[in-house]
Amino acid sequence: MRPNLALTLALLVVVAVGCEAQDRQELNAWLLREYQDPAMNNAIIRQHTLFPYHFVADSAELTELGHRDLDLLATHFAVNTGQLNIRRGDAPGKLYALRVQRVKELLAQAGVAVDRIRIDDDLPGGDGMPSEQVVKILQGGTGAKPKTSTYMSSGGSAAHSAGESSADTTRAKGDSK
Incomplete structure (x- = not known):
């Protein structure tokens, strides 16, 4: 009779430990959702934007x-x-x-009350510039000169961004003209 009692107790311990691990996993998952959901919701509200991926392809x-x-x-x-932004993307x-x-x-x-909100094809969160316009500016399409800056490359030498000459880079390193 003793071997059956020992086996039963061993099985109870295994089941109890297994259930505890499952309960702990469920608790951890619940806690993670409780912390993430408000942060995710706040981000969606702050962004107030629907992107093309929010729609079925080629559909409304x-x-x-x-x-x-x-x-x-x-x-x-x-x-x-x-304001609610609905990004047009490449939709006709x-x-x-x-x-x-x-x-x-x-x-x-x-x-x-839809008349209380403004719906526009605007950037999430407010002011900014769509990347299409940035590309156009960098290509000289609007006549605006892009901002330039000098920075250190990973090799330790100065590099330059759009609009700078190599002479600008040389001066940035401290060399003379």
């Missing part, structure tokens, strides 16, 4: 991620005014207009 319908982010933004905009004009219309419909269904 939102993806699962798009619905999740828009639901969060709708909760925010139901009690706050502000007609598709972009359909996306904007669909987002307005979903916001209205969620109880948001």
